[in-house]
Amino acid sequence: xxxxxxxxxxxxxxxxxxxxxxxxxxxxxxxxxxxxxxxxxxxxxxxxxxxxxxxxxxxxxxxxxxxxxxxxxxxxxxxxxxxxxxxxxxxxxxxxxxxxxxxxxxxxxxxxxxxxxxxxxxxxxxxxxxxxxxxxxxxxxxxxxxxxxxxxxxxxxxxxxxxxxxxxxxxxxxxxxxxxxxx
Numbered sequence: 703x704x705x706x707x708x709x710x711x712x713x714x715x716x717x718x719x720x721x722x723x724x725x726x727x728x729x730x731x732x733x734x735x736x737x738x739x740x741x742x743x744x745x746x747x748x749x750x751x752x753x754x755x756x757x758x759x760x761x762x763x764x765x766x767x768x769x770x771x772x773x774x775x776x777x778x779x780x781x782x783x784x785x786x787x788x789x790x791x792x793x794x795x796x797x798x799x800x801x802x803x804x805x806x807x808x809x810x811x812x813x814x815x816x817x818x819x820x821x822x823x824x825x826x827x828x829x830x831x832x833x834x835x836x837x838x839x840x841x842x843x844x845x846x847x848x849x850x851x852x853x854x855x856x857x858x859x860x861x862x863x864x865x866x867x868x869x870x871x872x873x874x875x876x877x878x879x880x881x882x883x884x885x
Contacts (some may be wrong), residue, residue, distance in 0.1 A: 740854040741794030747847035779810040797883035853885040
């Protein structure tokens with residue numbers, strides 16, 4: 703009878719470990735899916751920003767040929783940002799593509815700030831309805847992008863925190879979960 707109690711306790715313990723492992727896996731997958739959903743929203747704002755920047759460049763570049771370096775810098779930064787966003791779409795929880803996107807976004811922000819500063823000093827251009835509307839739309843998109851970036855970073859933080867918690871940390875490597883990177 704004693705042997706039967708030990709066997710039952712062993713089976714119950716193994717079942718408990720199994721179901722705990724399944725629960726930990728499901729929790730990490732759910733948190734990783736939240737990162738994907740947050741990235742989808744962020745990616746939409748990145749695409750919108752790119753489209754508005756293209757329109758703004760097309761409207762402003764012919765009128766300020768002396769500022770071609772500024773326009774080229776923004777166009778290059780946009781191309782890099784688009785490529786990095788494309789690489790991040792498949793696995794927005796993977797640290798390398800998101801790290802590249804963070805660098806590309808910083809370069810894009812610097813080039814965009816330079817263009818907006820240039821436009822602030824060109825009163826005759828800002829007084830045109832088309833350009834003023836594009837600048838206003840771009841500023842709105844930037845505020846929305848900043849918010850969705852914050853949501854993405856919070857999702858990454860929750861996922862990374864779950865990875866660090868014991869005993870899930872023990873199983874995370876077994877399951878192939880790695881720490882995500884924020885923007």
